[in-house]
Amino acid sequence: MVAPSVPLTCEACPNFERSLLGACQHAELSLVAGGKLHQAYSKGQVIFQQGSRAVGLYCVYQGKVKISKLSADGKEQIIRLAREGDVLCYRSLMMGQVCTTAATALTDCVVCLIPRPDFFSLLEQNSQFSNSLLRLMARNLGEAEERLLHTAYKPVRERLAEALLLLYQAFQPDTDTPFSIPVSREDLAALTGTTKETASRLLSEFRDEGLVATQGSRITVLSQPRLNQLASMYN
Amino acid sequence: MVAPSVPLTCEACPNFERSLLGACQHAELSLVAGGKLHQAYSKGQVIFQQGSRAVGLYCVYQGKVKISKLSADGKEQIIRLAREGDVLCYRSLMMGQVCTTAATALTDCVVCLIPRPDFFSLLEQNSQFSNSLLRLMARNLGEAEERLLHTAYKPVRERLAEALLLLYQAFQPDTDTPFSIPVSREDLAALTGTTKETASRLLSEFRDEGLVATQGSRITVLSQPRLNQLASMYN
């Protein structure tokens, strides 16, 4: 794949505003600029593995990423999706632990890495940063609790609609041009908490009902409002 | 119920160490001491409701509490359990929102309340406090993600074993005296993500297998190790 041109400083990054680091001062950012690394991954490649040591804070420069957990019998649950500007691994880092999730590239992507010690320096020196992190974590926790409720009690059909909406948000470009989402039935199932067969069947229903269009493993959302409605029938 | 004798300052509280505030300095705690309130609730009473405004940080002085979410069709999912020293509502408070969960007394209890403005003063002035909160949230997030995985793919039997272990931890006294857990089949089901009938049936199996004893709606865990084993068959 083509070598990416990542700016030297985060301030020059197009995702700066959207990112956690948006809250940081110039001074601290130069620290980050000194230490940060970046790496390209092609679609399907693992960024970090469940069970590996958390080496630093990852920040998506380009592309989409899935964060997932594997159960012992090999079933995958996608916990959340990350896009440009989103950070990964902060939880494991905070807990001083091994990664409890894995991150995998959903598209070709480029991810920056702020080494562990620099992350902690930031955390200590910059209360803005720790505040942003606190709010990010609060938001993620709320989303996780919501999904827990839905996974426990909502039928698969509604959860699939939710999953499609999550994908829609993650893949939506900044300009409002039409777009399709490259995602396998298997990943769609892992995001929904079901099997690929059930995901395939229900997606066909959605297609027949005009909610989405499919071309192989590319999905185009045709009606966000109707998916929303479907997803929150119970809600 | 008997009037509780809550100490004036958090430092004098027997739960001080275990609590979030354990990280705070003397000076800031006097602020809290000035503003804090406390309230007794009897078993079954609601401490705060889903949808109500987050009025402050709750801290359990005595008793056990369930934090739960209600789905639109009236099904309840217990998100977590809180015991002496645990804080409630911090997430909603952080997000400056309405409460997305409800808290209900599982036993008679006494809960302190640190008003909203005092919470934010603490957060600003004390980096120890914000750090503790960050770690607490990270832990909770990890647990929520774990439960999401289990809820999606583990059979009810194993999730019930997990639920019993969670209850065991929440109700375990400091001294290692034997104890039983007062919890309805309905709450047990809400913690597991199933129906009361299924919870009842499986609990009877557990009783017959010698894992637990039951006397009405009191449950005694007889073998924590075997429950653990059962809960992590897949894990």
Next chain:
DNA sequence: TTTATTAGTTGATCTGCATCATTTCTTTTC
């Protein structure tokens, strides 16, 4: 292009758990 490989679709079947219904056991309450 042709072939090989992987991914998606669709059908048939099976089962875990929800739902509904009834009875029995506990708690309250009077």
Next chain:
DNA sequence: GAAAAGAAATGATGCAGATCAACTAATAAA
């Protein structure tokens, strides 16, 4: 202590969704 109310146990039934299997379409490799 009897009556009423509530919670738990248990049986019968139905169905959503998992699993297994066979086939077809799409993508990658030769």
